[in-house]
Amino acid sequence: QGHVFTYDPGFTSTASCDSTITYIDGDEGVLLHRGYPIGQLASKSHYLEVCYLLLYGELPTAAELEKFELTITRHTMIHEQMHNFFRGFRRDAHPMATMVGVVGAMSAFYHDSTDISDSQQREIASHRLIAKMPTIAAMAYKYSIGQPFVYPRNDLDYAANFLHMCFSVPAEEYHVNPILSRAMDRIFTLHADHEQNASTSTVRLASSSGANPFACIAAGIACLWGPAHGGANQACLEMLREIGTPDRIPEYIARAKDKNDPFRLMGFGHRVYKNMDPRATVMKQSADEVLELLGVEDNPLLQVAKELEQIALHDEYFVSKKLFPNVDFYSGIILEAMGFPTSMFTPIFALSRTVGWVSQWKEMIADPQNKIGRPRQLYLGETARDYVDVENR
Ligand code: SDX
Numbered sequence: 099q100g101h102v103f104t105y106d107p108g109f110t111s112t113a114s115c116d117s118t119i120t121y122i123d124g125d126e127g128v129l130l131h132r133g134y135p136i137g138q139l140a141s142k143s144h145y146l147e148v149c150y151l152l153l154y155g156e157l158p159t160a161a162e163l164e165k166f167e168l169t170i171t172r173h174t175m176i177h178e179q180m181h182n183f184f185r186g187f188r189r190d191a192h193p194m195a196t197m198v199g200v201v202g203a204m205s206a207f208y209h210d211s212t213d214i215s216d217s218q219q220r221e222i223a224s225h226r227l228i229a230k231m232p233t234i235a236a237m238a239y240k241y242s243i244g245q246p247f248v249y250p251r252n253d254l255d256y257a258a259n260f261l262h263m264c265f266s267v268p269a270e271e272y273h274v275n276p277i278l279s280r281a282m283d284r285i286f287t288l289h290a291d292h293e294q295n296a297s298t299s300t301v302r303l304a305s306s307s308g309a310n311p312f313a314c315i316a317a318g319i320a321c322l323w324g325p326a327h328g329g330a331n332q333a334c335l336e337m338l339r340e341i342g343t344p345d346r347i348p349e350y351i352a353r354a355k356d357k358n359d360p361f362r363l364m365g366f367g368h369r370v371y372k373n374m375d376p377r378a379t380v381m382k383q384s385a386d387e388v389l390e391l392l393g394v395e396d397n398p399l400l401q402v403a404k405e406l407e408q409i410a411l412h413d414e415y416f417v418s419k420k421l422f423p424n425v426d427f428y429s430g431i432i433l434e435a436m437g438f439p440t441s442m443f444t445p446i447f448a449l450s451r452t453v454g455w456v457s458q459w460k461e462m463i464a465d466p467q468n469k470i471g472r473p474r475q476l477y478l479g480e481t482a483r484d485y486v487d488v489e490n491r
Contacts, residue, residue: 115302115468119152119457120293127373131291132156140380145286145450146170146256149228152291152457167256173229174250174259176237177207184241193238193445194323200234201227202316212310214463223311224456231449232256236263239442257283260449265437278436281388285429288377289447291454293370297322299470301455302462306469311459318455319448325364328426328451331443334365335399335430343398344405351406355415365427366410372420381428388432400431 121130129136132151139148143157150158150166158166183200204226205212211223237247240263248263258274261282265272292298300321304314322328341350353361368375389395407423410416426447433443462468 120291122293124370124372127376129376145283148287149453170229171252196238198316198319204312205310231452232260235445235449277391281384286450289450296327298458302470305459328444328447330426331430332440335440337364338399338402341402367421368424374422375424377425378423385428385432
């Protein structure tokens with residue numbers, strides 16, 4: 099074979115970075131946000147407080163939290179002219195396609211928060227993205243089901259407002275059950291950030307060119323959409339539905355083990371966790387709580403999920419390869435029970451992860467030395483050769 103060239107960009111190019119935001123120990127199943135264990139944050143805190151922690155590094159005082167929550171609440175509406183964007187899509191467009199388009203287009207509307215060299219503009223962009231993402235996700239949902247858009251309300255908290263915007267109709271207000279709102283908020287918290295996963299690395303790489311924050315977050319949404327990443331919650335529910343009944347599980351377990359079969363057990367395995375994903379543990383408790391509240395604990399999908407989990411946790415293949423249920427395994431069951439279509443599962447992941455993307459983006463902007471540079475390659479192609487005219491080929 100010819101000589102192997104390696105591409106040298108002429109400067110130190112790293113595909114990794116330093117960060118103080120999130121720590122994961124995949125072997126021990128540990129996830130810390132600014133040092134706080136995810137289990138404590140999920141049970142004792144709430145999403146906007148976790149947003150503050152991720153953005154600023156410390157838990158807020160009561161006064162700081164009140165001011166932050168008011169700021170977010172007051173930025174939940176989107177520019178009225180952006181409604182036209184949604185109407186340009188087909189009704190059956192996947193909500194993730196709509197979100198990528200609309201979020202990217204925010205840079206065409208919010209010119210006072212695109213200059214990343216201005217710290218004030220970076221702050222405004224951060225707040226706008228966190229505040230408006232639930233509104234955009236809810237509007238994508240409403241548009242896909244042919245219902246009118248529902249405006250956010252300032253008297254509802256972040257999670258309740260999202261449920262309101264998704265499920266209220268002009269003819270009838272949706273009464274948010276506090277337990278469902280708490281479960282929704284917990285899903286937001288459990289998905290808030292996760293170190294240098296594919297979509298966060300995409301945001302960092304896009305930001306390293308100096309692109310505006312809205313374009314960078316749109317890139318993160320696009321990457322998250324993949325079924326190996328954030329799209330896994332939708333793929334997992336569709337897999338459970340395809341399995342249908344517990345007696346059909348062995349057929350799918352066999353397929354997952356078959357190296358010649360591209361089928362993967364959706365909701366299992368992780369690039370980092372070789373122990374139980376600590377988020378899945380909390381999510382499982384939340385699933386039991388929500389399904390009991392809704393009186394659907396005998397949900398056939400949940401029966402298949404629980405049976406599948408037990409088999410996978412004891413099957414030699416999964417045990418030897420340390421393939422545990424991940425965060426996506428139970429989130430889809432909760433969202434399905436709440437009444438969301440599977441097409442909304444990943445948009446909900448995207449709105450939750452916005453604070454992680456924004457926090458990591460801010461961290462990188464603040465330290466230019468911490469940029470993900472131009473990743474290296476090992477060139478394995480042809481060595482140099484001369485052009486051959488078509489008549490001589
Ligand atoms: C998320 O990075 C993040 O942090 C992501 C995320 C976040 O919060 O941002 O945590 C969110 O993306 C969670 C993952 C959601 N994806 C899925 O549930 C899709 C199904 N999972 C697989 O696609 C897979 O597990 C990956 C992509 C998640 C990880 O794949 P890897 O890196 O190959 O996993 P591995 O190295 O641990 O695999 C070891 C072995 C391999 O077989 P061998 O080469 O050793 O023979 O296990 C196999 C894999 O082929 N394997 C599976 C499997 N996952 C891995 N076999 C069957 N079913 C699976 N789900």
